Amino acid sequence: MTIAALDATSRPSVGHLLVRKEDEDEFVLGNPETARFVVVPEAGARLIELLSAGHTVAEVADLMEQELGEPVDVVDFVEMLVEAGLLDEREAAGQTPAEGAEGAAEPGRKVKYWAVSKIPPWVVKPLFGKAAWTFYVGCLVATLVMFAADRSLLPSYEDAFVLTDIVLSLLITNVVVLGLAIVHEIWHAFAGAAAGVRSQLRLERRGIFLVLETDLTGLWALPPAKRYSPFLAGMAFDSFILFAAVAPRFAYSRGWLDLNPNVVRFLAMLVLSQVGKLAFQTMAYLRTDMYLVMATATGCKNLHQVTRLGLKRRIRKLTPQEQTILRDADAKDLQVARWYRLLYLAGIVWMGWFALNFLLPAVKVTLGWAGGVVIGAPIFSLYWWEGVLLVVLALLSLTAPLFIVLRNRLRARRAAAAFARVAA
Structure with a gap:
């Protein structure tokens, strides 16, 4: 591709781009407004540094040639940034909106973030601190202990039918499952907001399964250690709900708590839903939450x-x-x-x-x-x-x-x- 207004005298506007060192010789370069990120070599990061300082394309080319001992095509690099969606054509040419053509190119369009991800970090950080994660892990461990102590608490496909009326049971189950799925994604968005990253909610497919998905692309601009909490946040919420559904049934089975039979069946349906969700997230080959954890760890x-x-x-x-x-x-x-x-x-x-x-x-x-x-x-x-x-x-x-x-x-x-x- 060629941008007509981009030449040796242009001063591309790149100051809003994020640059973070990923490996010894690789850097993550991204635009949080378009949620686009690419990996560039050290020379690419240096190009951004020089362009951010206000140098023209020609000046940057001269400086890079002095440093590397060989010519560098700065125009081609800037055009690559446009093609990757990190810059629009006006930004690449260093023009103000009034100077350029109306509207930005489709590849670099700005993202409309999910409203819940715009919450200030200080509001949601307590949900993902050390104490919170200790609680989430404790819920999962306690649930596994209760399952081991009373195998009748394990879910069955029959638990999907809360009532004798099949249609009404399916409606209740689907509404509850959908509601919990939305809160699962909200927890991802909260964890992203706590890390300073906004997100989008979208409908996607994983194999033969239809899923809601929180797009947290901006996490790739953060160090790997800071990505795990947003990736695992949904499973943390699911672990809490699972514990909240199993614990009363465990107490009921021991005679410690008196519950209405309808409530017992409703809790059983919640257990089936949450066990299914947690099991699904462990299927890394479907690019689930655990896939992201594994990809980050490796x-x-x-x-x-x-x-x-x-x-x-x-x-x-x-x-x-x-x-x-x-x-x-x-x-x-x-x-x-x-x-x-x-x-x-x-x-x-x-x-x-x-x-x-x-x-x-x-x-x-x-x-x-x-x-x-x-x-x-x-x-x-x-x-x-x-x-x-x-x-x-x-x-x-x-x-x-x-x-x-x-x-x-x-x-x-x-x-x-x-x-x-x-x-x-």
């Missing part, structure tokens, strides 16, 4: 994609872009991918098994029962509407991930078209 930068492309090339030919990604992959990603691919393959097999043994049979039974009700019950009666609702819920659970795949592909095409317009 120092990987693009582990999932490198693993996927490494397996893909054994089956079919990669595109030129995919070949470039694999060729330029970080050594740590390639090293960890040797054993991570086993988890990846196991995950694919597990999802296939889950779909064949649980998802599809459940949808088949639900559609069969609901179809019989819709056909046999008087039209527009309460029983008929219950059948219609069950059909809708079954079809949504089956097709929702496909809609996310479609949405992401459309977004990718729009982004590619935006880059083409910039290049033109």
Whole structure:
């Protein structure tokens, strides 16, 4: 791509970019407003330092040549920053908004952050201090002890049905699960805010599962040790809710507490929900919270994609872009991918098994029962509407991930078209 207004006399506006040393010879360069981050060599960090000091492109090129003993294409570097979404064209050319064309390029558009992530750090920091994490871990340990002491507290698929009315039970379960999923993501956003990072909430897909996801891209501008709390915050909340649901049932089973049977069934449903969530987060191959923890601990930068492309090339030919990604992959990603691919393959097999043994049979039974009700019950009666609702819920659970795949592909095409317009 070429930016017409960018030349040797330009003074690119890069002072708002964050620069942090990642490894011995690598730096993370990012723009918190667009939530875009890239890894650059030490020379790239030095270029930003010189441009931030107010030097022109020509002056920076001369200084870098004196330091390195070879010429450096500063214009190409600045254009790369625009293509990566870290700068818009006006910032790259050093223009004020009045001097440049109206609007920024699509790749560098500013992010609309989730409102809950804008809370001042001092408000939410107590939720993620040493005392708080001791409490979260204590909740999980205590829950495991109660499970070991009374195996009847372990969840069963039957716990999803709080009432004898199937439709009402599914409605209650889905509403509660959705509500807890939102608070799970809010806890991620709170932890990000405590670390000074804002976030976005979005709907995504993990394999065959539809999930809510808090985008905390800005964490990559922080040292690795400061990323773990936001990554694990959702699981911390889930551990607390799980303890709060198991403890009363444990006391009830011991005769220490008298509970209404409906409350006991509701708590059992919460246990099923939270155990499922925590188990899901441990499935690193689905790029869950634990995947981010693992990638941070191993120092990987693009582990999932490198693993996927490494397996893909054994089956079919990669595109030129995919070949470039694999060729330029970080050594740590390639090293960890040797054993991570086993988890990846196991995950694919597990999802296939889950779909064949649980998802599809459940949808088949639900559609069969609901179809019989819709056909046999008087039209527009309460029983008929219950059948219609069950059909809708079954079809949504089956097709929702496909809609996310479609949405992401459309977004990718729009982004590619935006880059083409910039290049033109």
